[in-house]
Amino acid sequence: MLQGKWFSALIGIVLGIACGGHALAQGTIKVAYTDPLSGPFAQVGDANLKQMQYIIDYINSKGGALGKKFELVPFDNKSQPSDALIALKSATDQNMPFIMQCSGSNIAAALIDGVNKHNDRNPDNRIIYLNCGAVAPELTNEQCSFWHFRFDLHAGMKAEVMVRALPKETTKVYLINQDYLFGQSVQREVRNYITKLRPDIQIVGDELIPLGKIKDFSPYMTKIKASGAQALLTGNWGPDMNLLIKSGVDAGADLRYYTFYAHLAGGPTAIGAGGDNRVLAVMSFGENVAPEIGNKEAEAFTEGFRQKHKFDFSAAGFRTIFEYLQAAVNKAGSIDPLKIATAMEDLQVKDFLGFDTKMRKEDHQIISEYFVGTFKKGVKYDAEGTGLGWATSATILAKDIDQPNTCKMKRPSAS
Template identity: 40%
Template structure:
């Protein structure tokens, strides 16, 4: 082989390497360098505005924590998270309009949770958008919409749920119900939409299996967000002879229900999904001591040093007593997103979704992992009982009310986990 040929070959190799490097440089420069936009679609006005604001504070705090540590590390450089609010006004059509606006604004991560009916509408719309417009695919991260169908027969590759679904929460509550030998009569009441219906349906099923000697003396659904006076319902509860009420109500529908029951003289127990926040403890008052039970993924009075430090940090960020409702699952959601984007090495929607199927995060001693089969987050649940601030196990109260929830049962993630009927269709 003559020397000139060798020189020519080396020159060609050098030119190819230079072209490759230039192409890589152009690709890196072409990659988006702005923040990763998160679109929060929630009721920021109307009867459930307080729930939307509570969510916003939680997600904002989680986003701030990620950004404070330098953002999300990607090959092209760190990316910050940017949280943007879209008001659904508590209406499905408004939520769908907000989704379209968020996509047009460049958001590819959508967050929502307060209302399973809205979540179902968003899942359908996102499925259609992602099939029709692959260049603008969207992920839906759900922190509170707990209708079981969303990770069962209506499961979607683009949807991830970070809250325990209704059947899982009912199972945790029934772990307490089954131990109450004195309980003979139960009244079931809920909001008349998919989630409220699911709570009542599963409660009846589990009561029949675990406590067949317990009589269901009321099984009632009411319009969501439209009842201003729950005294007629309270009168029926008392007339039924019920010793306990099981409800999945949330927001003002819960606060007004328990307030009416208290004023009517109901002395029984409330088994709730959300009785530990958003005005409910203050509305119930002393009548709730030892009588209001709530299930959650975490409570401020979980007695570990890590848990206490976590709660104190949130209170330092939002010092107003009315703002103190912190959701651990929302913090784990944002941590899972950050972890998944870094593992994917990009913000490509499909790559992030595949990485999120393997999400496994821990914060303040609380661990959660995503189940790939149906995109249902798995974590331990706790059941708390209302008591006065300062009582054993109640170091922290709720919203400055003077009442808090002591943990009476911890349900391991393995115990809370339930089978799924999801048949996931993946791209």
């Protein structure tokens, strides 16, 4: 008897939760977010999550979209494509219109494939994949999909920015990249743009390293020094980037480091004062951009994040994503993914710094301004309490990185 009571109580609780959950789903626009939240790359996912949450709170305070608030639902994918697909399944099971993922182009490739198949089979329960940082160029070229929108410049565009940032006196460069889809694209694209834009530069070394496996980069440094390189160009991220630069600084190598990700969470701490004026990052945003261009509102927004969290705000791009979502959902007038995706095409949004951005229709690649930052002393906002911060050394406007694409987009029929 007692057992029976417990059982019905349990049923009651479960029902209560289920109904509550359902009611909530009616009230919010859910965005599934999947990235590594545990394991060696957890720092990246965690930092992303906190910044997105801050941005969503802001967007919601500005009215969300269609009177509904956005809600972020995180799923840990442990840097594994299989786990990302499980996240996708959970997201579609709960009828979420969006799934977002930032880290790992191999995962992104799996997700694009998964989303395509799912949307083909379930036309009444489609989902849009918002790519916030997987930047292998293939994803919007050979693999491009109507359901995939990329909100970060792809590796080819970043590579062009990086190569353009190389000073005239640099003639010997060394490339180190992670041995997977993304690292290999960086390697190929950087090579490409060096031959195209700077034929005077000689690539004295070109290396791929196993992802997240190297604990000591000193042997690489020895090799790099022996090659006589003046600059090290790398797409590495997470510990692979931190340890690489740290060992270079320790060895007193006379190098400049051109990176894609040195400005992201954990980078400045690991690099430290030894990296003064040596480390550059190709970045979508830096905290000193706003004061440098005199945009008080943007400065206040980033400062708000600083006061709330212990680390720096680097993800202006995420705010652009949600501004696109807001605009597209309002334009579509519904949360039907097909309508939203259509509304998103060729949508133009002025980002919060005041620059023009555009979601290119033919390949669903965002075209936005980009910055090159130099890590040095004497900036207004230092990074991670190191006393050094990112000073903007170059700003590249959206129209200057509008690279061509080879996408042959398959659009869903009007039915």
